[in-house]
Amino acid sequence: MGRLGVFVAFSAGLFSFLSPCVLPLFPSYLSFITGMSVDRLHKGFSARDRVRVLSHSIAFILGFSLVFILLGASFSAASQALFEYRDWIRRAGGSLMVLFGLYIAGLIPVRMFGRTRQIQLQNKPAGYIGSIIVGVTFAIGWTPCVGPILGSILSLAGTAETMNTGVGLLAAYSAGLALPFFLSSFALSAFLKAFQRFRPFIIVVERAAGALLIVVGILVLTNYFIVLNSYAISLTPAWLLKRL
Numbered sequence: 355m356g357r358l359g360v361f362v363a364f365s366a367g368l369f370s371f372l373s374p375c376v377l378p379l380f381p382s383y384l385s386f387i388t389g390m391s392v393d394r395l396h397k398g399f400s401a402r403d404r405v406r407v408l409s410h411s412i413a414f415i416l417g418f419s420l421v422f423i424l425l426g427a428s429f430s431a432a433s434q435a436l437f438e439y440r441d442w443i444r445r446a447g448g449s450l451m452v453l454f455g456l457y458i459a460g461l462i463p464v465r466m467f468g469r470t471r472q473i474q475l476q477n478k479p480a481g482y483i484g485s486i487i488v489g490v491t492f493a494i495g496w497t498p499c500v501g502p503i504l505g506s507i508l509s510l511a512g513t514a515e516t517m518n519t520g521v522g523l524l525a526a527y528s529a530g531l532a533l534p535f536f537l538s539s540f541a542l543s544a545f546l547k548a549f550q551r552f553r554p555f556i557i558v559v560e561r562a563a564g565a566l567l568i569v570v571g572i573l574v575l576t577n578y579f580i581v582l583n584s585y586a587i588s589l590t591p592a593w594l595l596k597r598l
Contacts, residue, residue: 359510362570363523366503367530369563373503374556377549380535381542383492387414387485404540411539413482417489419528422504423521429512430520440513447509448575451567454502454509459564506567513574 370376385391387410390403433443456462507527511520538545572578 359514359519359523360526362566363507363510363526364530365566366507366563367527367532368534369559369566370503370527370531371534372552372556372559373563374560376531377552377556380538381546383414383488384411384539384542387411387488407539408536410482410485411536413485414489414492415528415532415535417486417491418493419489419525419532420486421490421493422524422528425508426511426520426522426524426527427517429508430514430517433512433514433520434517444513444577445575447513448571448573450509451506451571451574453571454506455564455567455569455571457564458502458567459561461564503563503567506571510570510574 371380384407388407390407433440436443453462504527507523511523514520514523
């Protein structure tokens with residue numbers, strides 16, 4: 355998959371954060387894992403509060419990243435075990451990505467994608483371990499409008515040549531989801547103001563995410579993804595390749 359796959363996975367993580375299932379709930383998650391009210395978070399942080407918020411955010415990120423990376427390893431391991439069927443796995447993975455992309459873009463209605471399976475914690479377990487557990491439950495109880503994006507990256511991981519590549523793709527996806535979560539934790543007040551301006555464009559983000567998955571799915575299905583990745587590497591300066 356190479357660097358192009360990592361870019362796609364990272365972009366998918368960003369799209370996941372900007373989706374209607376995650377973005378509006380971000381303040382609530384932050385409030386839950388820190389034990390601080392949204393009003394208090396909105397007013398600003400003292401130095402002690404900032405350390406508390408950022409450390410719990412990191413613990414939360416570790417929780418959901420662990421689940422996603424393990425999923426990536428599982429899909430890649432299954433693909434390796436079925437090596438002789440690699441072409442069929444690639445075609446199936448590409449087809450699923452196109453299907454997910456069409457759904458996210460709003461071009462086809464699929465009821466099964468609209469079902470929710472949420473694991474809710476009434477009270478967060480104490481401490482940073484508790485924030486990790488909340489991150490794990492956040493990943494396991496993934497909401498339907500983001501599920502297709504995650505499923506697409508897992509499909510891509512299933513077509514990876516090695517398990518390490520599959521793990522890398524899900525690590526990149528986790529990083530794409532984690533980066534805006536972590537940065538927004540610095541200044542929730544600024545985030546809330548920006549969110550109000552961004553809200554009308556959420557549908558545009560969904561359409562863009564769907565288009566990206568459709569294009570990548572077609573490339574995987576036709577086996578041109580590897581060719582395009584090789585071409586992208588050939589255009590990369592040698593000095594930059596040495597640093598990547």
